[in-house]
Amino acid sequence: MSEPILSVRDLSVSFPSEYGTVHAVQDLSYEVHKGEALAIVGESGSGKSVSSLAVMGLLPRTASISGEIEMLGHRMFELDDRQLSRLRGNTISMVFQDPLSALTPVYRVGEQIAEVVRIHHPETSKARAHQRAVELLDAVGIPEPGRRANQYPHEFSGGMRQRAMIAMAIANEPELIIADEPTTALDVTIQAQVMDLLKSAQELIGAATVLITHDMGVVAGFADRVLVMKDSRMVELGTVDEIFYTPREQYTRDLLAAVPRVDAGEAGESRSVAGSAMQKLAEVVDDDGARPPREEMPTVLEVEELVRVFPITKGAIVRRKVGEQRAVDGISFDIRQGECLALVGESGSGKTTTLMEIMQLRTPQQGVIRIGGKETGALTRKERAALRSDVTVVFQDPMAALDPRMPIADIIKEPMRVQGYSKERMDERVDWLLKMVGLLPEHAARFPTEFSGGQRQRVGVARALACDPKLIILDEPTSALDVTVQAGVLAMLADLRARLGVSFLFVSHDLSVVRHISDRIAVMQKGRIVELGDTEEVFTNPQHPYSRELLSAVPIPDPEVARARRRESIDREAFEGTTGGFLPDPEDAE
Amino acid sequence: MIRFVSLRVLTYVILAFVATSFAYLLSASLMHPEEVLYPPIATEPVPAATAQMYLDVRNVNPDTPLFERYANWLGGLVRGDLGVTTGTNKSMVPVMDELFTRVPISLRLVVLGTVIGTVLGIVLGMLAAVRRDSIGDRLSTLLAFFILSLPTPVIILIVQQTNQGIMDLSGWGLPAINPINPLLEPGSWDSITYQAKALIMPTIVLAVTAAASYSRYMKVTTLDVLGSDYLRTARAKGLTRGRAMNRHGLRMALIPMGQYFAFAVGGAFSGSLFVELMFNWQGIGRFAISAIQMADVNGTAGVVLYTAILTLLSATFADILQGALDPRIR
Numbered sequence: 010m011s012e013p014i015l016s017v018r019d020l021s022v023s024f025p026s027e028y029g030t031v032h033a034v035q036d037l038s039y040e041v042h043k044g045e046a047l048a049i050v051g052e053s054g055s056g057k058s059v060s061s062l063a064v065m066g067l068l069p070r071t072a073s074i075s076g077e078i079e080m081l082g083h084r085m086f087e088l089d090d091r092q093l094s095r096l097r098g099n100t101i102s103m104v105f106q107d108p109l110s111a112l113t114p115v116y117r118v119g120e121q122i123a124e125v126v127r128i129h130h131p132e133t134s135k136a137r138a139h140q141r142a143v144e145l146l147d148a149v150g151i152p153e154p155g156r157r158a159n160q161y162p163h164e165f166s167g168g169m170r171q172r173a174m175i176a177m178a179i180a181n182e183p184e185l186i187i188a189d190e191p192t193t194a195l196d197v198t199i200q201a202q203v204m205d206l207l208k209s210a211q212e213l214i215g216a217a218t219v220l221i222t223h224d225m226g227v228v229a230g231f232a233d234r235v236l237v238m239k240d241s242r243m244v245e246l247g248t249v250d251e252i253f254y255t256p257r258e259q260y261t262r263d264l265l266a267a268v269p270r271v272d273a274g275e276a277g278e279s280r281s282v283a284g285s286a287m288q289k290l291a292e293v294v295d296d297d298g299a300r301p302p303r304e305e306m307p308t309v310l311e312v313e314e315l316v317r318v319f320p321i322t323k324g325a326i327v328r329r330k331v332g333e334q335r336a337v338d339g340i341s342f343d344i345r346q347g348e349c350l351a352l353v354g355e356s357g358s359g360k361t362t363t364l365m366e367i368m369q370l371r372t373p374q375q376g377v378i379r380i381g382g383k384e385t386g387a388l389t390r391k392e393r394a395a396l397r398s399d400v401t402v403v404f405q406d407p408m409a410a411l412d413p414r415m416p417i418a419d420i421i422k423e424p425m426r427v428q429g430y431s432k433e434r435m436d437e438r439v440d441w442l443l444k445m446v447g448l449l450p451e452h453a454a455r456f457p458t459e460f461s462g463g464q465r466q467r468v469g470v471a472r473a474l475a476c477d478p479k480l481i482i483l484d485e486p487t488s489a490l491d492v493t494v495q496a497g498v499l500a501m502l503a504d505l506r507a508r509l510g511v512s513f514l515f516v517s518h519d520l521s522v523v524r525h526i527s528d529r530i531a532v533m534q535k536g537r538i539v540e541l542g543d544t545e546e547v548f549t550n551p552q553h554p555y556s557r558e559l560l561s562a563v564p565i566p567d568p569e570v571a572r573a574r575r576r577e578s579i580d581r582e583a584f585e586g587t588t589g590g591f592l593p594d595p596e597d598a599e
Numbered sequence: 600m601i602r603f604v605s606l607r608v609l610t611y612v613i614l615a616f617v618a619t620s621f622a623y624l625l626s627a628s629l630m631h632p633e634e635v636l637y638p639p640i641a642t643e644p645v646p647a648a649t650a651q652m653y654l655d656v657r658n659v660n661p662d663t664p665l666f667e668r669y670a671n672w673l674g675g676l677v678r679g680d681l682g683v684t685t686g687t688n689k690s691m692v693p694v695m696d697e698l699f700t701r702v703p704i705s706l707r708l709v710v711l712g713t714v715i716g717t718v719l720g721i722v723l724g725m726l727a728a729v730r731r732d733s734i735g736d737r738l739s740t741l742l743a744f745f746i747l748s749l750p751t752p753v754i755i756l757i758v759q760q761t762n763q764g765i766m767d768l769s770g771w772g773l774p775a776i777n778p779i780n781p782l783l784e785p786g787s788w789d790s791i792t793y794q795a796k797a798l799i800m801p802t803i804v805l806a807v808t809a810a811a812s813y814s815r816y817m818k819v820t821t822l823d824v825l826g827s828d829y830l831r832t833a834r835a836k837g838l839t840r841g842r843a844m845n846r847h848g849l850r851m852a853l854i855p856m857g858q859y860f861a862f863a864v865g866g867a868f869s870g871s872l873f874v875e876l877m878f879n880w881q882g883i884g885r886f887a888i889s890a891i892q893m894a895d896v897n898g899t900a901g902v903v904l905y906t907a908i909l910t911l912l913s914a915t916f917a918d919i920l921q922g923a924l925d926p927r928i929r
Binding site: 065067090091094095096097098099102103105107110111112113114115116124125128129161163174177 | 827828829831832833834835836837838839840842846847850851854924925926927
């Protein structure tokens with residue numbers, strides 16, 4: 010193996026905080042070689058992002074750092090801000106997580122890309138730098154790059170912004186690209202494109218890459234070597250095949266086991282450890298075996314030709330309608346008792362609007378919603394209030410969905426109090442509910458902040474269960490959770506369904522998550538349900554092209570499978586530009 | 600951009616009209632100039648027709664319905680005539696003339712004070728945020744809270760007394776009161792330097808109060824910007840801390856400041872009331888107070904019209920500034 014371009018030795022980073030010193034990274038050592046892709050994987054709080062910011066020298070001033078980072082002979086901790094800034098953007102560049110906030114909103118995208126060229130090559134003329142920005146945008150697959158370069162970040166979609174970030178990162182042909190969760194904020198189809206682009210960009214300029222992610226699926230198709238982190242320390246470092254096929258450490262094994270897989274149907278054929286915990290979940294779901302066919306079960310929720318249109322208005326004084334957004338455009342589905350229907354779609358597909366329409370319990374703009382056979386439009390005020398206990402919801406963000414100033418017993422009691430339960434009955438039920446969701450009755454007096462994310466989501470489920478609902482709407486219940494925690498919450502949900510016979514409407518953007526828990530899947534796109542069918546059928550034999558696209562975009566946590574799926578996506582010719590290569594700069598042309 | 604600004608200006612013109620109308624109706628219905636027009640010591644009763652004419656020419660006849668007087672006043676407004684002073688001021692000076700002589704005196708105070716105050720506040724606030732927890736940050740925070748907690752007259756007294764103390768010690772100081780020295784020949788070099796010197800203390804008072812509140816706002820918005828992802832991106836591109844702040848951070852931090860600026864002029868106007876009183880300036884602020892005191896309906900409405908226009912002009916300026924800074928709202 011060639012000389013390492015980056016070596017990190019015994020890196021420790023700590024921050025002072027109200028609760029004493031927080032050790033974000035401890036004794037981390039690794040090397041990155043030329044042209045290599047290293048993935049640093051870990052759950053939230055494992056210190057993976059902090060370690061990469063330390064490499065860039067971008068940690069806040071309050072951080073205390075020890076150890077050594079050497080980059081191409083530069084000892085990073087011995088350089089001052091001015092010397093470091095000569096390396097940043099030129100020798101090391103970085104792609105950040107949230108492309109929405111990572112670009113300055115008040116400058117044109119082209120200007121921001123041109124800026125990175127001109128910072129390190131001040132002799133470049135403004136016009137030449139702009140031309141270069143257009144070439145780079147073209148290279149990363151932005152259509153009409155000339156026009157797009159003159160647009161502002163808010164006129165770009167999330168995927169396009171991340172492409173622009175990548176263009177910025179490769180502009181000066183750096184030796185090392187650090188990508189910090191580059192696709193976490195993106196839809197799955199966009200994620201696949203961006204990861205492919207990043208990989209081919211890396212190969213094109215021959216840079217080494219450090220990919221920081223929590224998503225094992227993304228790692229499989231991208232990395233050469235994998236470093237697993239947990240609680241600020243390194244757990245395991247190995248080649249991607251070693252980590253996925255023969256992990257040495259128990260934590261790596263657990264992490265992989267919790268990863269949901271879309272290709273679980275043919276799991277026996279894969280050598281990867283990934284997804285084994287989810288297989289067990291599937292067994293729980295299938296175990297309840299002899300259920301009567303769904304046609305014989307009573308219908309809990311029926312939605313017929315639901316339409317919700319938002320007008321788009323313009324004008325400051327006189328508002329006039331200039332168009333309309335058909336958020337939900339004539340969808341129909343039904344949920345039987347004890348059934349789990351998954352509503353899957355990317356952002357903007359109308360999932361949340363559908364939920365809101367159902368939860369409102371009012372007459373929709375068009376169409377009919379029936380709950381337990383009753384039309385929501387025909388309800389009296391009293392009936393509507395009573396029906397609120399039959400349809401409950403678990404929200405996406407467990408931090409935001411619980412009142413931080415209420416002990417969880419009160420949080421769980423609140424819906425029961427509204428429905429007029431007696432005090433004794435409420436106390437009894439709180440104990441029982443806490444046990445049902447895998448918490449202890451002693452926890453009742455604690456406040457939400459004393460719980461971890463997964464536990465909080467369990468409290469949210471307990472609250473939803475409080476009044477024996479017929480239907481629970483799960484709005485992305487696990488997308489804010491770490492993957493190992495997600496597996497636990499999913500298992501609990503599957504268990505609840507089997508034991509209590511409650512129906513779920515499970516809304517998710519992630520097909521692999523709903524794979525094991527749902528009976529049927531509805532795929533939404535642009536306000537319409539493009540495919541609705543049994544889970545197995547949709548997964549093994551998707552009918553609609555969009556379902557196929559979604560399925561093929563989900564990363565597969567198996568290196569062999571993932572490598573086979575990669576496609577070339579950077580435009581080499583555009584990157585080399587009109588001057589045939591990068592800016593003529595004698596010092597850089599080695 | 601032009602569309603955006605013209606729409607805003609149109610909204611503001613409507614707002615100014617509503618505010619002034621409201622002020623006229625309020626003062627016309629609450630003030631009773633007819634009661635102070637005739638001193639009780641009048642020896643002979645005034646003929647009824649004369650009295651009516653006396654009231655009509657000032658447009659304050661209580662026998663004329665309120666809305667007819669309002670319509671008369673509006674008619675005058677369209678012609679650029681704001682009526683004449685009424686109340687105990689019986690000289691019948693056109694309000695327009697009164698405003699024209701007084702506005703230049705007040706305006707130089709308000710404009711200078713606001714501009715110096717905002718610039719100072721922005722610079723101090725940004726430095727305090729960038730050097731957070733340094734001695735400079737702590738001192739400027741302490742000083743800002745000290746100034747904010749003092750009533751304006753107290754600040755004026757402190758400034759005046761400091762000047763007096765320096766004058767006692769060194770024999771040289773700024774003129775204590777009056778914007779102009781009537782003994783000097785108007786237009787002469789001495790007169791101009793006297794005016795400039797007389798401007799210094801009042802401007803210090805207004806600038807310091809504006810800067811104190813501004814530096815607070817600016818510190819908060821700058822701290823937001825310092826924690827933002829785009830600033831981190833800018834540094835990852837290879838800009839040093841200072842250059843990243845100047846190129847990317849400053850502009851973003853100034854965007855929310857634009858809205859504060861719109862109201863700063865209004866604040867400076869009310870600050871100038873005290874300043875004009877305590878430095879004995881014959882400006883708009885003094886006129887406003889005396890107009891209210893002597894039941895001058897037309898004068899009060901005229902002053903409100905002036906402040907409405909002033910505030911809305913600064914709001915328009917703030918909008919243009921914001922539009923220039925932030926492409927998203929164009």
